[in-house]
Amino acid sequence: xxxxxxxxxxxxxxxxxxxxxxxxxxxxxxxxxxxxxxxxxxxxxxxxxxxxxxxxxxxxxxxxxxxxxxxxxxxxxxxxxxxxxxxxxxxxxxxxxxxxxxxxxxxxxxxxxxxxxxxxxxxxxxxxxxxxxxxxxxxxxxxxxxxxxxxxxxxxxxxxxxxxxxxxxxxxxxxxxxxxxxxxxxxxxxxxxxxxxxxxxxxxxxxxxxxxxxxxxxxxxxxxxxxxxxxxxxxxxxxxxxxxxxxxxxxxxxxxxxxxxxxxxxxxxxxxxxxxxxxxxxxxxxx
Amino acid sequence: xxxxxxxxxxxxxxxxxxxxxxxxxxxxxxxxxxxxxxxxxxxxxxxxxxxxxxxxxxxxxxxxxxxxxxxxxxxxxxxxxxxxxxxxxxxxxxxxxxxxxxxxxxxxxxxxxxxxxxxxxxxxxxxxxxxxxxxxxxxxxxxxxxxxxxxxxxxxxxxxxxxxxxxxxxxxxxxxxxxxxxxxxxxxxxxxxxxxxxxxxxxxxxxxxxxxxxxxxxxxxxxxxxxxxxxxxxxxxxxxxxxxxxxxxxxxxxxxxxxxxxxxxxxxxxxxxxxxxxxxxxxxxxxxxxxxxxxxxxxxxxxxxxxxxxxxxxxxxxxxxxxxxxxxxxxxxxxxxxxxxxxxxxxxxxxxxxxxxxxxxxxxxxxxxxxxxxxxxxxxxxxxxxxxxxxxxxxxxxxxxxxxxxxxxxxxxxxxxxxxxxxxxxxxxxxxxxxxxxxxxxxxxxxxxxx
Numbered sequence: 001x002x003x004x005x006x007x008x009x010x011x012x013x014x015x016x017x018x019x020x021x022x023x024x025x026x027x028x029x030x031x032x033x034x035x036x037x038x039x040x041x042x043x044x045x046x047x048x049x050x051x052x053x054x055x056x057x058x059x060x061x062x063x064x065x066x067x068x069x070x071x072x073x074x075x076x077x078x079x080x081x082x083x084x085x086x087x088x089x090x091x092x093x094x095x096x097x098x099x100x101x102x103x104x105x106x107x108x109x110x111x112x113x114x115x116x117x118x119x120x121x122x123x124x125x126x127x128x129x130x131x132x133x134x135x136x137x138x139x140x141x142x143x144x145x146x147x148x149x150x151x152x153x154x155x156x157x158x159x160x161x162x163x164x165x166x167x168x169x170x171x172x173x174x175x176x177x178x179x180x181x182x183x184x185x186x187x188x189x190x191x192x193x194x195x196x197x198x199x200x201x202x203x204x205x206x207x208x209x210x211x212x213x214x215x216x217x218x219x220x221x222x223x224x225x226x227x228x229x230x231x232x233x234x235x236x237x238x239x240x241x242x243x244x245x246x247x248x249x250x251x252x253x254x255x256x257x258x259x260x261x262x263x264x265x266x267x268x269x270x271x272x273x274x275x276x277x278x279x280x281x282x283x284x285x286x287x
Numbered sequence: 288x289x290x291x292x293x294x295x296x297x298x299x300x301x302x303x304x305x306x307x308x309x310x311x312x313x314x315x316x317x318x319x320x321x322x323x324x325x326x327x328x329x330x331x332x333x334x335x336x337x338x339x340x341x342x343x344x345x346x347x348x349x350x351x352x353x354x355x356x357x358x359x360x361x362x363x364x365x366x367x368x369x370x371x372x373x374x375x376x377x378x379x380x381x382x383x384x385x386x387x388x389x390x391x392x393x394x395x396x397x398x399x400x401x402x403x404x405x406x407x408x409x410x411x412x413x414x415x416x417x418x419x420x421x422x423x424x425x426x427x428x429x430x431x432x433x434x435x436x437x438x439x440x441x442x443x444x445x446x447x448x449x450x451x452x453x454x455x456x457x458x459x460x461x462x463x464x465x466x467x468x469x470x471x472x473x474x475x476x477x478x479x480x481x482x483x484x485x486x487x488x489x490x491x492x493x494x495x496x497x498x499x500x501x502x503x504x505x506x507x508x509x510x511x512x513x514x515x516x517x518x519x520x521x522x523x524x525x526x527x528x529x530x531x532x533x534x535x536x537x538x539x540x541x542x543x544x545x546x547x548x549x550x551x552x553x554x555x556x557x558x559x560x561x562x563x564x565x566x567x568x569x570x571x572x573x574x575x576x577x578x579x580x581x582x583x584x585x586x587x588x589x590x591x592x593x594x595x596x597x598x599x600x601x602x603x604x605x606x607x608x609x610x611x612x613x614x615x616x617x618x619x620x621x622x623x624x625x626x627x628x629x630x631x632x633x634x635x636x637x638x639x640x641x642x643x644x645x646x647x648x649x650x651x652x653x654x655x656x657x658x659x660x661x662x663x664x665x666x667x668x669x670x671x672x673x674x675x676x677x678x679x680x681x682x683x684x685x686x687x688x689x690x691x692x693x694x695x696x697x698x699x700x701x702x703x704x705x706x707x708x709x710x711x712x713x714x715x716x717x718x719x720x721x722x723x724x725x726x727x728x729x730x731x732x733x734x735x736x737x738x
Contacts, residue, residue: 088624091627093550116631116632117630120630123628123629124628126621126625126628130619130621130622130624130625131625132640133644142631146635146639193625
C-alpha cells in the first residue's frame, strides 16, 4: 500500500508543469452550510516555498468555539496551512501565500491588517515548548505588557494568575513564579506556553503538534486543557496522533500532499471516511 | 557458507546454517577486529603524544616570553635616588630688586644649589672637567624637582633641607649592576672616578633604591629615570574610549540590521563579503585611510586620540559585526517564533528577546576587538601618534601616544636604561590585556547566568 504516496508525489509536479493546479475536490463538508458563520474561512489558498508548491488551493471553514484538528502524513502541508492563519509564514522570506483567509470576515492578508494585531487575536502554541528564558511570571506577563492590555502591577498579576490557572499550571508553580520558565518539565513548559498564549485573550489558538515532545501523562493534561479551553476559544490543532484528533476535536481535516482531501465531523471522518486516501491513512495503511 | 559477500548478513542463510557455521563467521569478524585493534590504539597513542608535544612547545614558548620580559624588565620598577642636604640661598631666587616674586622663583637657576650640595660631598674635586663629571650623577630632572618644591613651599628658601631625587640613568644602571667596571674605561659610560664617587656616596648612606613611581605617574622623557608610561596609558584610554563608543553601537546596529531586517539579495551579499574582507585588511592600510580622510579632508588634529579611535573603529568594526552576527544567528528560532506568536513586533522581538540572548557573544566579540585595538601600533604611526609627547593628554583632542607605540619608541631609544623600561611597559600592556580578557569572561558569565 506504500505505493500510493510516492505515485501521487510523482504525478503532482507534472501536473503543475502542464497546467495551473486544479484544486482537488474536497470530500466531506469543508465549508459550513448557509446560516452558519465561520470564525476563519479560507478560499483557494495556495502557498509556495520558492519553487515548491506546498498548499494547493485549500477551501476550509473553521467554526467558532470548536476544536478543529488537522491530520495527515508528514510534509502534507498541515503546519504550513496552520501558520497561514496568523501569518507566521511572513517570517519565511521565500514563502508566498495567495488566496483569501478571513477572520470574522476580514481578510488577514489585507494590507490594512496589522500583523501584530492579528497575532494578538490569533495566538499560537508551537511544537517544541519554547518559553522565554525569563521567569515564569514574566513569560505570561509579556504578552499583556507589550499590548498594553493590563495597566499597573495588580492587573498584570491578575492576568498572570488567571492564565496560569486556566492552563492548569497555577498549583504547580505558584510558589516559583520568579524561577526560570525553562526550568520546568516539558509538559509544564508547554502548559506555560499555552498560558502565555491565552494571557493575551486571543479569539483563536493555533496549536502546532503541541504534544509531540511530551510523555503520555503530560499529553493527557494538555488534551484535558484543550477540551476546557474550547468553551472560550476557537482552537485549531495540528497533530500526528489520530487518537488525539479523535479525542479532542469536533471537526477534522485531512491533508495530503498540499491538498485538503477531506473535512468533516471528527466522528464521521474516523468512522465513515469518504475518500480512499483518508480511509487508507486512518486505518494506518500509509502515513 | 558460500555467500558471495562474507560480510553481508543474510538472515535466511543464517537461519538455515548450523550453529558452527554461524560461530565460525562471528569468530572471523572478531579476528579481523582484533587484528586491527592494535593499530587503532597505536594511532590514538601517537595522536595523544603529538598533542602533548604541541602543548609542551606552546607552554615553553610562553614561558620563554614571560621569563625574558620579566627578567629584563623587573629592574625598571626600582629607581636609584640620592638624598642631599640642599640650601637655596635667598639671593639665588630674588630678582634684581632683591624681591622674591613668582616670576623670580620661576626663572632662578636651581642647578647651582644642587651642584653645590654635591661638591660639598667631595671637596677634593676641583678641576672644571672633574666637576662636570661629578654633576653627571644628578638627573636633569632634579633641578625641576627643586623648583617645584620651592614653588610649593617658599619657606624653604634660605634653609637647609634634605632633597631626594633620582640619579641619572647611567648611575641607576650602575647601581643595578648592569655596568661591567672591568671593561676598559673609555668603552663605558661611567668613568672610574665617577664610579668611585658613587661608591663613596653609597658608603655615606646617601644612595637608596626605592619603588619607581615615576614610571607610573610621568609622561615620556628623554631621561630614562624620568620617563613614565602614564601619558601613554591615558592616551590609550582615550583612544579606546573613542573606539568603544563608536564601534560597539555601530557594529551592533549593523549586525542587527544585516541579520534581522536586510532583505537577502545580491547587495547584502556584497556587503557581507566586503565586511569579511575588511577583517583581513592589514591594519596599516586603515592608518593610511585615516591620514588621508580624517587628517587631510576633515582637518582633525594630528597625534590625537580621537583620530586614533576613529581609525581603530574602522579596524575593529568587522570583528564586532562578524561576532555579533554569529551571536544573533545562534539565538534559537523558537524564541523568535514565541515572541512573534504572542504578537510582539519585530523590533520588540529583537530588543526583548534576541538581543539579550545574543549579548554575551556580542560582548565577547567587542572585547576581543578592543584588546586587538589596544595592542595595535601600525595604523597609529600613520596618523602621528608616534610623536614624542611629554605632557599627559588632558582630553581626546590633545596630542598623545599609546602603550604599544610607547614600547616601540622606547625600544628604539639608545640609552641602556630604556631596555628595562621597554620590558616594564610590555608587562603593563600585558596586564591590561589580561585584565580585559578577564573582564570579557566575567561579563559573559554574568549575562549567561540569567539562564
